[in-house]
Ligand SMILES: Nc1ncnc2c1ncn2[C@@H]1O[C@H](COP(=O)(O)OP(=O)(O)O)[C@@H](O)[C@H]1O
């Protein structure tokens with residue numbers, strides 16, 4: 179809590195990332211204040227995941243600086259303050275695990291090594307499961323859940339450490355309407371608790387009302403940073419024919435948003 | 436049955452072999468479950484190949500083959516992990532080169548060493564009851580005891596890393612250290628198990644009990660417990676049975692484990708048929 183309250187939760191300055199010499203992110207500046215809810219939009223391959231992964235230190239930068247809660251990334255250790263939902267199609271691995279076991283692994287950031295889980299740890303896991311509406315399924319194997327339910331497991335895992343900053347990479351892609359609604363309900367609850375949210379999305383759907391600000395990426399650069407583009411154009415009515423992100427890009431490029 | 440067991444325990448070498456089987460039956464699936472979780476089920480195989488060079492080096496230098504095997508296997512395991520970490524597509528080929536190098540190096544070195552013979556080599560490749568010395572039992576007990584305690588201590592963290600490495604990094608876990616630790620533990624397992632199951636079949640005892648267990652249970656902890664039971668059961672049954680059949684124990688141990696897998700798979704499919712799962716709701 180030193181100077182953390184006044185510093186932005188996330189700060190990127192001139193960040194560039196390259197994979198094998200091919201630039202994926204070029205000179206990105208981004209500040210996310212505490213309590214803000216920001217969407218990152220853009221076409222496939224525009225650099226959304228790379229942006230998120232670079233601010234979490236998961237990919238090396240070729241240049242630029244990243245700070246989390248005012249601390250340079252290289253010295254940042256308070257990982258319990260950060261919840262991360264990676265872009266995944268499944269929450270399962272090579273061996274079965276229950277929903278609860280997976281969610282409890284998200285608590286490790288706050289747990290002491292070599293100590294058994296405390297009552298507070300178990301309560302936090304219960305609360306995370308309740309927030310995503312999966313308390314009933316906690317003893318089931320994650321592999322038996324639907325894709326949308328598995329996304330909610332990953333979100334509960336991120337919530338188990340009771341983070342102040344939640345970073346979600348496309349938790350809504352390929353998820354049915356009910357699960358999208360469940361996700362939006364969970365996010366609304368977090369926003370009410372003034373958790374900072376950075377949400378990568380292909381389409382906004384039911385979470386649109388939570389957003390004041392959207393960052394639109396194209397070809398590894400920030401194309402637009404401001405109020406979210408018109409919700410009507412983002413809502414995906416027909417997944418096979420609508421191309422909402424292109425519309426967003428076009429509108430942003432022409433200064434329509 | 437009781438008389439038979441007493442009969443077996445009359446022999447010192449069988450007592451040693453059965454104790455070794457018990458420890459190996461615990462250690463191999465305990466490490467194997469994390470390798471399977473990481474989808475690196477064949478890593479034990481690779482390490483087994485590399486360890487052969489270590490065994491042969493022991494013969495050549497006149498030191499205990501177990502010691503040189505554990506060192507060479509650990510170096511090989513760390514090399515495999517470092518290749519994996521790079522995430523190159525050529526990693527596959529690099530691993531293959533390491534495996535073949537391990538076997539070829541082992542066969543070459545054993546040919547050069549004065550005490551080495553084909554019979555010696557075979558006992559390391561497929562296990563041998565009479566070859567478990569009391570010194571071996573001490574080494575096996577210390578190594579597998581240390582291994583089980585280590586996994587008990589860092590099991591939660593290891594689960595998180597093997598489940599989702601990137602998420603574990605964002606949780607602030609020492610991912611690289613844990614990955615290297617798992618590689619070294621796998622090498623220790625291979626060395627511990629080679630007298631009983633043999634280097635060519637050790638990987639089966641790491642993987643098959645896990646595969647059998649996961650047919651029947653829903654959770655990770657439950658899989659581990661059941662896999663340990665299957666591992667101990669097949670190792671002890673296989674060793675005892677190979678005394679009567681007068682065969683290499685490794686083969687029988689693995690066949691018993693595969694039998695357990697077949698039964699588990701059958702039971703699982705019968706259970707599924709009897710109660711059509713609510714799990715099968717559409718995505
Ligand atoms: N691990 C990787 N290795 C090489 N190139 C990558 C890797 N990850 C992403 N890229 C490339 O970087 C660019 C940005 O990808 P990404 O950040 O995943 O985009 P998005 O999340 O917006 O779909 C794409 O051209 C992609 O092909």
Ligand SMILES: [Mg+2]
Nearest residue numbers: 226227265348
């Ligand atoms: Mg992406």
